[in-house]
Structure formats: C-alpha cells, structure tokens
Amino acid sequence: MIRDKELNRRQFIKRAAGTAAAVISFPHIVPTSALGKAGNVAPSERITMGFIGVGGMGTNNMRGFMSNRDVQVVAVCDVVKGSDQYGHWYKRGWKGSWFGREPARNIVEEHYAGRKESGVFKGCSAYVDFRELLVRDDIDAVCISTPDHWHAIPVIMAAKAGKDIHCEKPLSLTIAEGRAMVEAVQRHGVVFQTGSQHRSTDEHLRFACELIRNGRIGELKRIVVFLNGSSIHGPWQPMGVPDELDYNMWLGPAPWVPYHEDRCLYSFRYILDYSGGETTNTGAHCYDIAQWANDTEHTGPVEIEDLGGEFPRDGLYNAPNKIHFRARYANGVELISQPFGRGEIERFARFEGTEGWIDVGWRIVRTHPESLKTSVIGPNDVHLYKSNDHKRNFLDCVKTRREPITPVEVGHRSASVCHLANIAMLLKEKLRWDPDKERFVNNEQANRMLSKPMRSPWHL
C-alpha cells in the first residue's frame, strides 16, 4: 500500500506501526517473490546502508553489498580520509589500492551515477565520526568493518539507534564487550550478522559439520585446528601522524601510545590493545566452525589450557607468535589449536571421532572412511543453516526479521574461544571456565582480563 514513491522502508514500517503486533512481529511486508528479483527495486524493498570502516575489508564488504540491487549505500565513515598504504606483506592484493572514506565515497557515487540523474540517489556522505552516521533516520542497516577495538561501541550504538548490523569477525576485543553487544542487540531486537563468511561461502564446511552432527564419524572426540602465530616486529620509533588520519579517533578507547605506520591500517591485529593476533584473525573462523560441528554455538569450553603459546618479547607487536592451547568441553570433546608445519593441512580443522575422521582445509575435505565424502544427509537427518551468500543472507534476514546464519550470540561465543585461549596463553595456565556465568573459576587475575578499561571519553 505504498502511495508515495519517496517513502523508504523505514518510514513505511514506522507508519505501519500503529499496533503493537505490527511493531513486534513484522509480518512479511515484502512478498517473498520480491526477494532478489532483478530489475528496479521499489523503495519499500530497498535497504539503505551505511559503512563504518571502509579500509581494505570494509571496502570489500561495501562492494559486496552494493552488488545487491536492493541495497542503496548512502554513507561511509572512516578515520582515514584516503590512503594507498593499506597494502601489507600479508595482503599483497591490496598493495597500491586506495582505501578510506573518500575513495569509498567515490566508488559508491560511481556505482550509482546513473541513478543520481533520476533523483533516486541523493549522493553518498563521508563521515569521520560514526555517530553522525548513526543518527541518520534514512539508514536501515550498517556494516561495521573497523578494527576489533572499535566493534563494541559502534555495534551497541547502532543497536540503540535501531539499525540492523553486519559486523566483522572477531565479534569483540574482549569477552565483556562481546556480552555487552549481545545484550544491546537483543534488547533492541535488531538483526545481526557476524562476518564469519566461511559458513556461507564454503559449502564443504557445512557438509563436514553435518556429517559430524549426524554421527557419521561416531562420537566426536577431538578437534585439532592448525594455526600459526603472527610475526615479530623489529625496533620501531614513533612517527608523525599523517594528515589523512584522525589518530585520536583511530585509537578511540584504546590506551594512548605514539603513532607508527605499522600500528594502524592492516597490522593493528598484531597488537593486543586492538585485536587478538592470529588467534582471532584466523582462529575466529576456525573455532567458529569447531563450535558449529560440536554443537556448542551458544556455550563454550569448561577448561582452557596453555600448551606453550609464545608472545614476542620485544618490538611493536605483542600478539602470539606461537599459538598452542587446548580447550575442553562439558561434552568431553577436546579442541586443540597447534602450529602447523609443512605438509600439514593449512588452517581449519581435523575432526576425530570414534568411527572416523574428517580433515577440513580451505578447499579440501578428506575423510576416513573415504565413503563419507559422498555420504548423503537425509531428510530426517540434522540439517544445518544453509546460506550461499553471507551478505545476501543478512539482507534477506533484514527483510524477514529472521536470525541469520551467524547471529550475535554465536559470534560472541566463537570470539570467546579466542579470548579464552589468549588469556590462558598469556598467563601460562590451565584455567577452568564457567560458560554460563562467563567467568573463570577461582582465578581473579584471569577474570580481570575479561574486559579492558576504556580511554576517556569512551565507554561501553
């Protein structure tokens, strides 16, 4: 019942919210036939988005979302005006590319160039401060691709503003921040997707998990994740802050320290004030799949033990350069994360059960018995959430108000495994964890590490 062409989706919902029922249960305003249909998308079906964090990953995300015809990007936000320095020895593909808010804005405006003439597209704003983006009434959903220490506050504020949220993995910098995000998202009932895109892009992962959940390898006993740590940084000297970076805003809630070019852009993830190193960078994916297979997505281990993790003793980076730990679950399953040498399967996991095993790589799946590879998951078997496109899944859920494949609690629990591991390795201890209370048992020092105090004026 749309008369006014200019009436966007949010306004329509607001007007329709005459009764409690309409506000809460959000009946299918958009008929399913409209989902993903080609051709012009009616305003009521269009999802307007803002992008908080448009560095390398953020711009990638933006492009991905923009390729959906029912998305309209109206705002980007980044503390970097524009830089071609995002390229890093880990990310050769980014070398020389321009990222940041102005390059992102240009990409958006070019994409919608045709529609600007017709008056449908009013241009893309570029903000430094994400709070200005969040007060905009015309934005339905945000995609947050900031460094980890800048996940919690934008997510919580976005939830408070009623925006649906797609947030990069790892969900959080600390377990306390993760829980606060869950509470805010659930309190405000917004749709939330954690960027664990492997659940969608890699069908073989879901297949492997379904094999395990359906007992095809007997009882799951052990999960081994192969993960190497990050590198050690040489001597460094404080540098002048480049013009295009609002460094104070970049630091945000993290403690003040002088600028160095390897602190920001890509390599923030090797410094524990901003991230959790490879434990979170790649681990968040691996342990997420492990939890999915183990059916512990909404809980966590009961024990976490350092098996010899190592941290750089000097230099700028302090994230673990060797990751080695063991987590034990209440159901008896053991999750071990250990370094891998040449010849071993790179990343992801090996699942060992009483009647077989499954090796899962980025592409390969090896099984024992071999016949498992062609095993069929029958109609009466456990079927896991199927998504072929992580961003599309989010967008569909924005419309149907259903839970996406990696909702906030699941993202929080996966990130929690990473944080527990880093804490155990930092303390060099074996710790008992209560996944219901989300506290360590009998270890005050470990419990203090569940949160990081924030620099003024920031708070959760």
Add this chain to the structure above:
Amino acid sequence: MNKMRKLIGIALLGLWCLSLHVHTLQAVSPAKLREVTAEEVQKIEKAMPRRTTVRVRRPRKLLVFWRCEGFFHKSIPVVNKALEIMGQKTGAFDVVTTDDYSVFTTENLKQFDAVCLNNTTGLKFNPNETPERCKALMDFVKNGKGIVGVHAATDNFNQWAEAREMMGGKFTGHPWTSGGTWAIKIDEPDHPLMKAFKGKGFKIKDEIYRTDAPLYSRDKQLVLMSLDMSDPTTRNVKGFKPTDVDTGTAWVKRWGKGRIFYCSLGHNDEIFWNPAILRHYLDGIQFAFGDYKVDTKPKPIVSSGKGIEMAELQELLEKVKTYDWGQSRLALTEVSDIIKKAHSSPAELKKIEKSLLGVLTSDAKRAGKQFVCRELSIIGTEQSVPVLGKMLTDDETSDMARYALERIPGTAVNDVLRRALRTAKGNPKVGIINSLGQRRDRRAVRALGRLVGDSDQTVAAAAAAALGQIADSRATKALAEAKDKTSGKLQMLVLDSYLRCADQLVADGKRSEALAIYKELQKQGNPAPIRTAALRGMLSAAKR
C-alpha cells in the same frame, strides 16, 4: 640419466647426514658399555677420598642403574667405575651395576641400601603399564632406603608424577652447556654434605640442568648449592629466563622414611676425578644409606623481600624508569615474567606491587608508568589505590590510572574515584564518571544525578550512561526526573538508561515497576528505537 644419478646421490648423502644428526641427538644407549681406560682409572683413584666421613658400621650395597631410554651420556661408564672404586677404596659399599629392569622387584631390591640413578633418562616406570616396578621402587624408598641421583637422574618419570615429586626436579633444558664454565654458590656452607667444598663457591666446567618450580622448590627440598647468578657468564647465558635465577645444583630431601640425594654435576668425565666433588658424592651416598645423619629440613625463601627475585626485579624496574616508547621493551617483558611467576603467591605479589608503585611515584616517563599501570591492573590491590588515586585528575596519567583502578575490586577504588570526581575536569572527569558506571558504584548516584544537568554535554551524557549501568532504585529515580528536563541527543541517552533500569527491575523480579516504565517509554512522542525496545521489554517481562 646423469641428472637422475646426481639427484639420487644427493638424496643418499642427505639421508646419511640425517642419520648422523639423529645419532648425535639421540646418543643411543649401547648394549655394552665401553671399558674405562687405565689412564682414567688412575685419575679416579688418585682423586678418590681414602676414608668415609662417617665410620662404616657394616658394608652397604649400592645398586648403580644406568639404563637410558633417551639420551645416553658418555660419562656413564666413568661414573660406574668411579662408584665401584669409591666403594672399594673406602670399604664402605659394594656396587652392583646394571641396566636391566628386572632388578626392580621388591625381592631383588631387598639386598640394596640405596639405588643410584646414573644419568638414566626416560626410564620406563609407568604406574599404568609397569605398576609392580613402580611399587617396588617407591616402597623401597618409602620404607627407609635411599636414592642417589647423578646429573640426568632427573630426566625421568614422565608418566609418574609421584616419582618426579620424589626427585624434586624434571629436566626441561640446560642453557648452561657442558663446554662452558659456570659459577656455583654454596647455599649451606655449614651443612655436612658441603664440607668437601670448604664453604667456598667454585667454578666448574659441566652441563647444568634448569630447575623449574613448582616441582623444584626450596619449600620441599633442602638446596645445598645452586648457580651463582652474580657471575655474569652464568647469568647471561643464552636462553636465560628470569625464572632461572634460582637453579639448584644439589639437594637432599626425605621421602617417606627414605632419603634422596641429588647432584647435578656429572655430564663430563672429569667430574669424577675431581676430589671435592667425589668427597661430596661419597658423603651424599652415605646419607642415602642412612649412615650419615644430616639435616634435611627445607629452607623456604623467607618472605621479607630478601628473595632472589626481588633483587632481579629492582634491577629491571630501574630500566622501566628510563623506558620510553620506541626503545626495546625487553626489560618490561622480564618484569612481566617475574610477576607472572609470583601469581600464586599473594605475599610475593604484595611485595612486587609495592615496588611497582615506586615507579609511579618516580620521574619515570609516561611509557614506563603506563606499563606499570597495566601490570597493576592484573595484580593490584587496595595497596595501590592511594598512588593511583593521585593520578586521576592529571590529563597525562588519568587514563592509565583508571586502566588499573577499573580492574581492581573493592570499595576503596570507588571511594577514590568519587573523591577525584569533585575536582576533575575535562577528559579525566568524563573518564572517572565512566569508570564509576562500569563499576556500578551506587554511592556515586547522587553526584551523577547532578552531573546529568551539567553544562558540558559530554559530562552530562557520560553521567546519563553511567546511571543506566548502575540502574538501582535511586538511579532510576534520577533518570525519571532527568528525562523531562533534557532534550535531543541527551534525552535519548537518558531514555536509554531509563530503559536499562526497567530491564534491571525485571531481572530483580520487580515486574510491575518495570512494566510501568516500559509503558511510559512505549508512548507516542518517544523516539522510535526506545518505543520498540520498550515494547520488547514489556512482552518479555509479561512472558515470565
């Protein structure tokens, strides 16, 4: 074809080199030991004490076991010979030398007065797989016999925790290698077993094993001598860890009714024609037999700050005082390591905390002080509150002080935050408000309620958010009043905090009070997200 041959040749060469390498690493235990040369025998005899310290009442019998499942020490045949000569020359004991496990039965062990583990490694004693063997040895000791451990004797019992405890050590590495000369200090110069060294420390060329807590502990064994870290060569060895400051090289302990004597020296052959060391071993063996009655009471490190670590820590903290960003942070890492090692000892931590506070009150740079605050955030107690409290109002130190304070539990922290709030300005003021909210300090509600009306919007916003965190009845009241007195962005925050108060009421079981607030917030005129959340709150409260 030539290329193929070349490749095969290289491959074979590689394999051969690898096999050599493996040999050097494993030092495979030979089936038969080499003969000790006449020259070596002469050296041993010349150095050997003629008499025992304690008169031999009746000749004893020593089982010398030398089996190696792991690394084989080349000194083993020399040690065997030396012990044989020792027993003969002094008339104190007979020696039976073997590497056959069958000696470890209750019956077979009866004849011996002590078992000497001569550089044994990886011995197959497993309570699950060889229960009888384990019982035989453990009963042997506990019922009143002895063990003499030579050098690698602590490289055993991986599967048998009780035996590791009994030995008081487990090999994990030897930064002090056999080619180096290391300094040893005599911890118990007056102890009978140390008479051989005449109370003076010495330097020795031998391989020394690292000793790790908690298996190795001065609480559990009487340490007779240890590495002297005041010697730069010994202290600066490659791979030195701060936890190595106390590396024991000989000790005694009781085990049940039995006795343990261990000495780390014994990798190099020449140890066994060193007169003082032979005297030391002889005395230790007589102790193990039960003939030489000596003090075995452990001497725990007195907690008066005189522990070895404290000296080390003080030295490092001087470096922390001059540390600035961009320099090597190695000293800081070493401080962290020392602190980590003390984690299970509140008494030690208290001393360390005091030393750390010394850095905060010095003219250390911002970088050094921030590091100290990070450490205090983990181990700090009320002891730190006064010093940290004084840092709260200064722009440069406020955030780092709160980094520590926010994580330290207890009311003293809340008190000092509230006190500082009175005089704080700018960012420090906002930070203190945030910390009070984070800590859910109810006694701050009155001050926060007033600050919601502050002319500084950032202060007001922080106060509103903090009240929402505390969410007790007085905070709820303050927010209820504030929502009608505020507008725009600030009002939005007040309403959100008010909403959180309603959530808290539900959690406390006060449903009707909560519903009243939800109903109020659901009304027209409130911002849409507030209304939506209020509605959700209403529905979920109704469900319970």
